[in-house]
Amino acid sequence: MAESPSRRLDANALDCLFGAARTPQRWTTRPVDDALVQTLYEQVSLGPTSGNCSPARFVFITGSEGRERLRPALSAGNVNRVMGAPLIVVVAYDPLFFEQLPLLCPTEDLRPWFAADVGLSEETAFRNGTLQGGYMIMAARALGLDVLPVSGFDQSTVESAFLAEDGWRANFLLCLGYAEHEGLPPRAPRLSFGQGCRVIA
Template sequence: MTTPLNDNALAQLFLDAHTHTSWQEKPIDEAIIQQLYDLVKVGSTSANCSPARFVFITTDEAREKLKPCLSSGNVEQTMSAPCTVIVAYDEEFYEQLPTLFPYADAKSWFTSNPEAALETAMRNSSMQGAYLISAARALGLDTGAMSGFNPTLLNDTFFSDSTWKVNFLLNIGYGDGEKVHKRFPRLSFEQACQIL
């Protein structure tokens, strides 16, 4: 039986967490990056398909490679972030299913249905990207997710010789709390939910 998280933990993960666009000049240790993935990889995906692939950009050389792919409004925040993660998915994620989900011939579910494969890859890599945001917050990091980039250029730049494709970008680091925007409104329960 699990115990609900206390108010401090809930605040760190959700209630006090904000999207960050300004960063302290403080690098992220590689051991923390590996710990992030160790947390993400145990998050649930359908049939344990685990389609997400992550490229952690931490060097100036890699940032310069990414820069032309970014929308103008995302350049400054990304160039100053200690780490930008390309949250991608493997179009052929199903090749790993005999190992990841040995209870059925799950690979055949997708080799025979490309539309289902793409939908599954996008949905589940998005979930894994959300796990990455939660894991980063749990480890004391701040995050800023982005969709403002040229996906064709990014895929050509980073994944031209692979079956990986970008889903979204995520800046992570130690945010500058003095430059965080006030939280925008959210939809009420009544606006966004139904109980049937």
Template sequence: MSEPLADSALDQLFRAARTYNGYLDRLVSEDQLRAIWDLMKYGPTSANSLPARIVWCVSDAAKQKLAALAMPANAEKILKAPVTAIIAMDHEFYEHLPELFPHTDARSWFVGNAALAQTTAFRNASLQGAYFIMAARALGLDTGPMSGFDNAGVDAAFFADTPNVKSNFIATLGYGDPASIFERSPRPDFGRFNRIA
């Protein structure tokens, strides 16, 4: 049976974790990127659909290409971060369901129903994006998830060979520089936005 995590782990994952705007001058290795994936892939998705597709922008060329498609403030963050991940979604994820969800013919639920496939891809790739953030934090890294970029331009620049894959959001990744963050914004108590029915 699972036990609650120690307060130190909860702090690292949630209470003390922050969204970073800048990073320390420390490299992030390919092994660390693979370790993030090897954790996040276990997060639940509908019918184990796993629609997220990630491009890890590590090279200067990739960062420059992505930064050129972002608003100026975000472009600066991309160029200075050790890594920026493009979290995208495969609208034809269902082609992999015979392998990923062999219990039933789940592929047939989506073939010919583009609206359902797109909604499912967006919801579950967004979930996987959250798992990405938590996996990075669990491994001692920090992230800076953001919008503020040209989705169509990113799709053309990074997914031209897979037109069924569309960008969702991007996130810088590294060892966060405490000097780059603002005072934490408010987090309301349970009663403000919740009700028990």
């Protein structure tokens, strides 16, 4: 019987995802191909969520009209970096994600459980939607894109401009594209294992 291939990434792949990956300061004008956006979402959708609930929803902003609708929501320090990105993603979540559970989790009748408990459904949607946003960061890097996560924006403005029709809630923004890597400052410090972790036997 043939051995299954190792699923451990090599050093180069890990470097692409973590070690060499940096938060962009400036962007090139190279566009993000539409087919790559489709592939990106397909990869993100494969990541695990609680009960396969998949509450994240993504709004991809590509043109000048959408950018101008976004501009008033951005904090002053984020305007240039966000507006200069080839692709901007509103990472959102659907508070009514449980309406899709008969499709996503057909072996268990989970919909009534969430539909009857607003607090539980909101917590589940936010937590798992955030998880899926993290998957998008890693998938984008794996596909050769640079990623700038942004939380400096007015949530209500973004929701009014892009999400109100569907009732989705904004979580954070991701700017995607191809960055200029020259002149980046040194990487900011990180906590050591001893500072950031506890091991309990």
